[in-house]
Amino acid sequence: MSDTRLDVGRKASLWQRIKDIALTDVGTLVRGIDEASIAELERLLLESDFGLDAALDLVDDLERAAQRGEVKTEPQLRERLADRVREILLEPRGEGDARPGQDLRWPAEGPCVVLLLGVNGSGKTTTAAKLAHRARVAGKSVVLAAGDTFRAAAREQLETWARRTGARFVGGQQGGDPAAVAYDAVESAVEGGEDLVILDTAGRLHTHRGLLDELAKVDRVVGRLVEGAPHERLLVVDATSGQNVLVQAREFGHRVPLSGLVLAKLDSTARGGAVVAVARETGLPVRLVGTGETPDDLEPFDPSRFVEGILGPA
Numbered sequence: 001m002s003d004t005r006l007d008v009g010r011k012a013s014l015w016q017r018i019k020d021i022a023l024t025d026v027g028t029l030v031r032g033i034d035e036a037s038i039a040e041l042e043r044l045l046l047e048s049d050f051g052l053d054a055a056l057d058l059v060d061d062l063e064r065a066a067q068r069g070e071v072k073t074e075p076q077l078r079e080r081l082a083d084r085v086r087e088i089l090l091e092p093r094g095e096g097d098a099r100p101g102q103d104l105r106w107p108a109e110g111p112c113v114v115l116l117l118g119v120n121g122s123g124k125t126t127t128a129a130k131l132a133h134r135a136r137v138a139g140k141s142v143v144l145a146a147g148d149t150f151r152a153a154a155r156e157q158l159e160t161w162a163r164r165t166g167a168r169f170v171g172g173q174q175g176g177d178p179a180a181v182a183y184d185a186v187e188s189a190v191e192g193g194e195d196l197v198i199l200d201t202a203g204r205l206h207t208h209r210g211l212l213d214e215l216a217k218v219d220r221v222v223g224r225l226v227e228g229a230p231h232e233r234l235l236v237v238d239a240t241s242g243q244n245v246l247v248q249a250r251e252f253g254h255r256v257p258l259s260g261l262v263l264a265k266l267d268s269t270a271r272g273g274a275v276v277a278v279a280r281e282t283g284l285p286v287r288l289v290g291t292g293e294t295p296d297d298l299e300p301f302d303p304s305r306f307v308e309g310i311l312g313p314a
């Protein structure tokens with residue numbers, strides 16, 4: 001399985017490969033799609049990390065459409081597939097009814113508190129910097145809080161971003177309690193009338209109970225200071241990490257009610273099938289995407305563009 005997966009990036013685009021299975025031969029479609037083509041299409045979708053449920057869902061839909069004569073040509077097949085994937089991506093609603101592609105939801109009053117979480121190296125700190133930069137450009141005051149108290153380098157990384165973006169930095173003692181840092185950051189932001197508090201946290205494996213408890217504590221503590229906080233709980237996932245994203249979304253989501261996903265490093269992959277699986281199976285909306293390493297590289301998630309990206313050139 002892993003070998004096939006590694007090969008995917010080097011091979012032709014998903015659409016090129018779908019065309020290769022002769023499924024799109026007009027004659028085949030008019031006669032009805034044969035079982036071998038169906039199995040092959042399913043395999044391609046699985047290889048591209050769509051996950052079993054989404055892959056079966058898509059294949060069933062195409063088969064039905066072909067039987068009804070709604071799909072007879074290659075362009076029609078592509079359009080149908082793209083439409084259905086877009087629908088899957090547009091369905092989810094996160095906590096508080098957050099929608100796909102929706103920007104940060106600012107409360108009517110007080111600072112907006114954003115909690116960023118995710119596994120090691122997924123892109124949390126960079127996303128924190130990007131969010132800070134955007135808010136600064138829009139004229140808002142921003143606090144960047146270093147909830148990663150394990151690594152001195154993590155603190156320095158965030159502090160550097162705070163300097164560059166013009167945000168105020170709040171950090172704690174090394175090895176200190178991240179909940180205390182979060183408390184300080186939010187409390188001082190309330191006192192100072194600041195607009196946005198971004199809580200960066202240490203990467204943690206979704207399997208590590210103690211660390212997930214710690215996150216839940218950070219979450220609770222800020223909720224006591226500001227009503228409705230954190231207003232966003234965004235799981236930052238590495239777009240290149242395939243099916244693992246699904247497990248992460250489930251496990252983190254069990255601990256804190258997530259309001260959406262940030263898909264980081266989308267510039268580094270064309271294999272976004274896992275996002276479709278996550279949307280379908282966890283009901284989490286993708287809110288923002290990271291498209292590079294600079295503070296400007298953050299965009300609202302656009303399902304249509306995303307689908308074109310995973311299918312590849314027509």
Ligand SMILES: Nc1nc2c(ncn2[C@@H]2O[C@H](COP(=O)(O)OP(=O)(O)OP(=O)(O)O)[C@@H](O)[C@H]2O)c(=O)[nH]1
Nearest residue numbers: 120121122123124125126203264265290291292293
């Ligand atoms: N190409 C690309 N690289 C990114 C993007 N976002 C983050 N990175 C890179 O990914 C690496 C890890 O990013 P961090 O933001 O430090 O990740 P993290 O989740 O804070 O990591 P930990 O704190 O160690 O858990 C860095 O080299 C970033 O520059 C993105 O959207 N595109």
Ligand SMILES: [Mg+2]
Nearest residue numbers: 124125148154
């Ligand atoms: Mg970090």
